[in-house]
Amino acid sequence: MDISFDKRLRELKLKATPKRLAILEVLADESIYLTPEEVWKRMRRKSTRAGLPTVYRNLEELSACGVLIKIVHPDRRLYYYFCPNSHHHHHFVCLSCRRVEDLSFCGLEVIDREVKKSLKGAVVSHLVQVYGHCKECLAG
Amino acid sequence: MDISFDKRLRELKLKATPKRLAILEVLADESIYLTPEEVWKRMRRKSTRAGLPTVYRNLEELSACGVLIKIVHPDRRLYYYFCPNSHHHHHFVCLSCRRVEDLSFCGLEVIDREVKKSLKGAVVSHLVQVYGHCKECLAG
DNA sequence: GCTATAATCAGAAATGATTTTCATTTAGAC
DNA sequence: GTCTAAATGAAAATCATTTCTGATTATAGC
Numbered sequence: 001m002d003i004s005f006d007k008r009l010r011e012l013k014l015k016a017t018p019k020r021l022a023i024l025e026v027l028a029d030e031s032i033y034l035t036p037e038e039v040w041k042r043m044r045r046k047s048t049r050a051g052l053p054t055v056y057r058n059l060e061e062l063s064a065c066g067v068l069i070k071i072v073h074p075d076r077r078l079y080y081y082f083c084p085n086s087h088h089h090h091h092f093v094c095l096s097c098r099r100v101e102d103l104s105f106c107g108l109e110v111i112d113r114e115v116k117k118s119l120k121g122a123v124v125s126h127l128v129q130v131y132g133h134c135k136e137c138l139a140g
Numbered sequence: 141m142d143i144s145f146d147k148r149l150r151e152l153k154l155k156a157t158p159k160r161l162a163i164l165e166v167l168a169d170e171s172i173y174l175t176p177e178e179v180w181k182r183m184r185r186k187s188t189r190a191g192l193p194t195v196y197r198n199l200e201e202l203s204a205c206g207v208l209i210k211i212v213h214p215d216r217r218l219y220y221y222f223c224p225n226s227h228h229h230h231h232f233v234c235l236s237c238r239r240v241e242d243l244s245f246c247g248l249e250v251i252d253r254e255v256k257k258s259l260k261g262a263v264v265s266h267l268v269q270v271y272g273h274c275k276e277c278l279a280g
Numbered sequence: 281g282c283t284a285t286a287a288t289c290a291g292a293a294a295t296g297a298t299t300t301t302c303a304t305t306t307a308g309a310c
Numbered sequence: 311g312t313c314t315a316a317a318t319g320a321a322a323a324t325c326a327t328t329t330c331t332g333a334t335t336a337t338a339g340c
Contacts, residue, residue, distance in 0.1 A: 014287090015286095015287060015288070015335085015336050015337070016336080016337095017287090017288065017289085017335075017336065018335095018336095019288080019289075020288090035326090036326085036327085037326085049290095050289080050290080051289065051290040051291060052290095052291095052327090053289085053290075053291085053327085053328070053329085054288080054289055054290070056326095056327065056328075057288090057289090057328090058288095072212060072267065074265075076216060077326070077327095078326080078327080092255055092259060092261060092263075094261070095264060101259050101261070103251065103254060103255075104254065104258075105247055105250050105251050105254050107245055107247045107268070110245050111243065111245050111268075111270055114243060114244065114245050115232055115243075115270060115272060118244075119232060119241050119274065119275060120275040120278070121232060121234070121241070121272050121273060121274045121275055121277075121278065122272050122273050122278055123232075123270055123271070123272040124235060124271045124272045124273065125214075125270075125271045125272075126268070126269070126270045126271065127212065127267060127268070127269045127270075127271070128247070128266070128267070128268050129266070129267045130251055130255060130263055130265075130266045130267075131263070131264045131265045131266065131267070132255060132261050132262050132263040132264045132265075133261060133262050133264065134259065134261045135259060135260040135261055137261075138260070138261065138262055150308095154316090154317095155306085155307050155308070155315095155316060155317065156307080156308095157306075157307070157316090157317065157318085159317080159318075160317090175297090176297090176298085177297085189319095190318080190319085191318065191319040191320065192298090192319095192320095193298085193299070193300085193318085193319075193320085194317080194318055194319070196297095196298065196299075197299090197317085197318085198317090217297070218297085218298080
């Protein structure tokens, strides 16, 4: 796990610092999305101390590179998630337990066509996110 | 315009106060999405003074009732928009000039089916927003 | 292995949009 | 007009996030 993150970071021309690796490890070990502060606390538990600004900075960088996913949440705080699935897709996020599941659905082609043809505009990015309650939370 | 907003507010059991009407008027007169502070400044220009918290409060309430649209923006600030179109739909928002255009596309049925069948979860809400540059901004 | 150096980091402090508090006012029902 | 819940304003607080600055460190090239 460690080694592959190391490689991934080098490919992206990011130095494989202990802090970065620790951040990735924390998120890879979690099945839910976390706030920067939560990542920071979990790092300390694993005895990797880091400054909170460092965590914020790295989470932002890593999500900008596509290594992490930034979750857009109704409460407008920052949440990050490590999604091993590397092809373009969207997520179903559970509002109760914060679990994330991949959706196969993505309307990009349809959207892109509509924006080009009807609006004559250009799509820069699109956001499709589905909020709800997962199987486990519904059950219990 | 004034009269119809008045009616709309009453239907929603919200008092038709001067501030609320002024907020709605400002947004209805704009073709772009505004921050709460911008709404507040435009109110003053029209000589309706209001406290900034009142503007924040009302924008939030009005978007919760569906009278206004809250724009989810990459910069994570609050933006509101008055969209006269009342049926369920999504938006293409221009990152350059802040214009908003309606999209006919909405994947809700497909999403809902996928979440129910594959994930056995329940959808609470969904967010589809498309960011880009509109016809005018591309031209000029 | 050693060095240079650009990237990265920590800690403290600042930021600034948004929210809370609470005393006062007002819209709408009767 | 009177009453009451809702709405408001002003000031202050909040608090997640960012900036700043001076160390520290990972990595590439020798």
